[in-house]
Amino acid sequence: MDISDHVRQIRGNGYTIIESVLSEAEVEGLKIALSPWLQGKRKGRNNFEGYDTERVYALLAKDPVLAKVVEHPCALAIIDELLEADYLLSANLAINTHPGETRQNFHRDNVGGDGADPTRHHGISTVWNLDDFTDTNGATEFIPNSHSWTDERPAEDDARVVKAVMPKGSVFIFSSSLYHRGGANHSDKPRLAITPQYCQPWLRQLETMVLAVPPNKAAQYSDRVQALLGYSVRAPGFMGFVDGVHPKRLIDSSYRGRKARGIRS
Numbered sequence: 001m002d003i004s005d006h007v008r009q010i011r012g013n014g015y016t017i018i019e020s021v022l023s024e025a026e027v028e029g030l031k032i033a034l035s036p037w038l039q040g041k042r043k044g045r046n047n048f049e050g051y052d053t054e055r056v057y058a059l060l061a062k063d064p065v066l067a068k069v070v071e072h073p074c075a076l077a078i079i080d081e082l083l084e085a086d087y088l089l090s091a092n093l094a095i096n097t098h099p100g101e102t103r104q105n106f107h108r109d110n111v112g113g114d115g116a117d118p119t120r121h122h123g124i125s126t127v128w129n130l131d132d133f134t135d136t137n138g139a140t141e142f143i144p145n146s147h148s149w150t151d152e153r154p155a156e157d158d159a160r161v162v163k164a165v166m167p168k169g170s171v172f173i174f175s176s177s178l179y180h181r182g183g184a185n186h187s188d189k190p191r192l193a194i195t196p197q198y199c200q201p202w203l204r205q206l207e208t209m210v211l212a213v214p215p216n217k218a219a220q221y222s223d224r225v226q227a228l229l230g231y232s233v234r235a236p237g238f239m240g241f242v243d244g245v246h247p248k249r250l251i252d253s254s255y256r257g258r259k260a261r262g263i264r265s
């Protein structure tokens with residue numbers, strides 16, 4: 001399938017899967033970058049986050065290697081076709097679902113609250129699996145076509161549920177209006193994934209990214225990643241400006257200041 005097939009698939013069915021995008025070495029590099037944060041201390045605080053699931057937020061403040069999936073051309077080429085120019089990174093977290101974790105409730109990402117129109121793409125979410133997603137270890141579950149539902153809600157035992165079974169290094173890309181949930185992990189090993197989620201430029205981001213990744217950290221990233229974080233201005237107009245100037249000026253001055261003080265970014 002080429003990009004237009006994936007775009008058609010997401011518009012039509014709400015999702016697509018691209019298998020084995022990342023090499024073995026890339027998957028390993030991402031796991032190593034995450035490992036200091038996955039020491040069993042960041043378990044979820046409620047049923048949604050999962051009491052047997054580690055969640056690590058603000059990933060781009062933790063290790064620059066983790067930007068690989070945020071700006072992966074394979075995903076962005078598809079999302080560019082589905083969201084408006086200047087779209088943003090809404091959330092970017094790692095989810096390590098441990099054995100014994102139960103399934104989440106079905107939900108949509110970035111719907112924008114009650115009264116939002118679920119038939120519009122408010123965002124596109126991605127799930128990059130760093131372990132194989134199998135029938136038993138908690139692969140993301142979803143209901144095909146549910147991105148276009150206006151009034152219908154899925155029952156938790158809905159028979160139409162499909163699991164995103166895929167070999168590690170793959171990406172599941174879906175409309176944020178698609179009903180989905182993390183599955184239950186009945187296996188004996190944790191299941192790790194990174195989920196960068198993107199939203200329209202007129203929506204509030206789930207994570208306040210310019211605080212999560214302040215200018216001195218954002219300086220090390222590409223222009224594209226900086227723009228996705230929110231160091232950008234929505235054209236036409238100047239939504240997002242700061243103190244009368246483009247927010248990237250803050251990065252540039254922070255970068256210059258750090259360089260002058262001999263600090264590596």
Ligand SMILES: O=C(O)CCC(=O)C(=O)O
Binds near residue numbers: 095139141181182183
């Ligand atoms: O862990 C997963 O597979 C999906 C998690 C999810 O949908 C969420 O936390 O919003």
